[in-house]
Amino acid sequence: MTSTPVIQTRDLTKSYGSAAAVRGLNLSVEPNCITAFLGQNGAGKSTTIKMLLGLVRPSSGEGTVLGMRITDAEENREMRRKVAYVAENKPLYGYMTVEQTIRFVSSFYTDWRADIASKLLNEYKLPPQRKVKSLSKGMRTKLALLLALARRPELLILDEPSEGLDPVGIEHLLQMLVALAADGVTIFFSSHQIAEVERVADHICILDNGRLLVNASLDELRQSYRRIDLVFPVPPPEREFQIVGVERIESKGHEMRVFASKNAEAVVERAHNLNAVSVEVAPVALREIFLETVKEN
Amino acid sequence: MFFKLTTTTGQPLYLQLMQQIRHAAETGALQDGDQLPGIRTLAEELVVSPNTVAKAYSELEHDGLLELRQGSGAFVCVKRRTRSLADHVQVARRRLRDLVERLREDGLLDEEIRRAFEAELLYPAETVRKQ
Numbered sequence: 001m002t003s004t005p006v007i008q009t010r011d012l013t014k015s016y017g018s019a020a021a022v023r024g025l026n027l028s029v030e031p032n033c034i035t036a037f038l039g040q041n042g043a044g045k046s047t048t049i050k051m052l053l054g055l056v057r058p059s060s061g062e063g064t065v066l067g068m069r070i071t072d073a074e075e076n077r078e079m080r081r082k083v084a085y086v087a088e089n090k091p092l093y094g095y096m097t098v099e100q101t102i103r104f105v106s107s108f109y110t111d112w113r114a115d116i117a118s119k120l121l122n123e124y125k126l127p128p129q130r131k132v133k134s135l136s137k138g139m140r141t142k143l144a145l146l147l148a149l150a151r152r153p154e155l156l157i158l159d160e161p162s163e164g165l166d167p168v169g170i171e172h173l174l175q176m177l178v179a180l181a182a183d184g185v186t187i188f189f190s191s192h193q194i195a196e197v198e199r200v201a202d203h204i205c206i207l208d209n210g211r212l213l214v215n216a217s218l219d220e221l222r223q224s225y226r227r228i229d230l231v232f233p234v235p236p237p238e239r240e241f242q243i244v245g246v247e248r249i250e251s252k253g254h255e256m257r258v259f260a261s262k263n264a265e266a267v268v269e270r271a272h273n274l275n276a277v278s279v280e281v282a283p284v285a286l287r288e289i290f291l292e293t294v295k296e297n
Numbered sequence: 298m299f300f301k302l303t304t305t306t307g308q309p310l311y312l313q314l315m316q317q318i319r320h321a322a323e324t325g326a327l328q329d330g331d332q333l334p335g336i337r338t339l340a341e342e343l344v345v346s347p348n349t350v351a352k353a354y355s356e357l358e359h360d361g362l363l364e365l366r367q368g369s370g371a372f373v374c375v376k377r378r379t380r381s382l383a384d385h386v387q388v389a390r391r392r393l394r395d396l397v398e399r400l401r402e403d404g405l406l407d408e409e410i411r412r413a414f415e416a417e418l419l420y421p422a423e424t425v426r427k428q
């Protein structure tokens with residue numbers, strides 16, 4: 001089944017002076033999925049998101065969101081009516097109350113859904129009369145989400161939504177994302193919290209140093225990524241294991257450890273042929289895959 | 298029923314879900330005609346992507362273990378095949394017990410046996426399926 005990607009970029013690049021923040025990004029995000037955009041601080045996640053939204057102009061390359069070109073002002077305006085964005089720092093006016101904020105933001109959108117806004121206000125237990133500046137981080141996040149969701153977006157983009165939330169707040173946030181996905185909203189969110197991503201994401205993109213290193217379904221990653229620990233009476237040279245899919249090899253005396261992103265069976269077969277006395281194959285958690293990928297780069 | 302999904306095994310979540318439902322049907326924890334929660338409800342409860350639940354349900358429907366009715370959810374259908382599967386599991390258990398016993402007699406430690414099992418399970422799964 002092929003469906004048109006909701007986000008697609010080709011060689012998208014952003015440089016600030018001589019420093020490249022995003023380098024030749026070829027991103028493709030499927031509809032009706034939860035896609036997590038992983039990377040260390042400063043990897044280029046926020047810059048990418050801002051380029052997608054038309055808030056930052058790419059130095060080169062191109063991209064579309066919901067089929068509309070990100071660098072075309074007209075199409076960009078149209079796109080932003082269908083896409084909701086929750087920014088990392090959740091910029092809200094501190095002097096307004098929750099209720100005033102909702103009324104203020106709703107005035108910008110003709111298709112504002114007051115019913116959804118009041119339902120979420122109840123569900124999130126937000127105090128309507130409280131000033132925004134006195135809200136906790138968790139409440140600010142909920143308010144920012146409410147403002148985004150009352151527009152019934154086709155695509156929801158969140159930049160580090162769980163930043164600063166406590167475990168209960170994170171759990172609640174993830175539940176909300178899952179419920180939205182069940183309603184057919186495509187979700188694209190950046191994070192460096194592996195644990196939260198591991199459960200809810202369908203698809204993983206790993207960005208490091210401005211480059212996209214991994215772009216795969218989480219099921220695929222889980223099924224194909226393996227760590228193979230080998231013991232040899234006489235260790236063979238490492239190059240014997242340099243085959244397709246092998247990402248890294250470590251040796252320590254009689255022991256050898258091979259990380260394979262695919263093709264683990266071939267590694268095992270080769271190990272048997274080279275008279276390994278012990279062969280252990282273990283799955284690799286997303287945390288390790290992430291650390292390995294970032295280390296490699 | 299209670300589900301327990303873990304992110305530390307190399308197994309996709311939808312497969313874990315499928316196996317737990319199948320296991321529950323084999324042991325009788327789920328009976329013919331029992332209703333499972335809807336995709337949305339279960340996804341929210343487990344805090345996993347709705348696609349994970351949808352995939353598990355549709356694969357189980359394909360296997361004939363679930364019947365998905367538009368708008369009213371998923372129903373378990375335990376046919377004779379599933380029961381005979383339960384018998385197979387019983388037989389397999391007995392054979393495994395014998396094998397483990399023999400390996401222990403050969404002087405292998407439980408930990409070594411477990412590792413050997415896990416290694417075997419992880420690597421040739423696809424070749425077995427092809428046969």
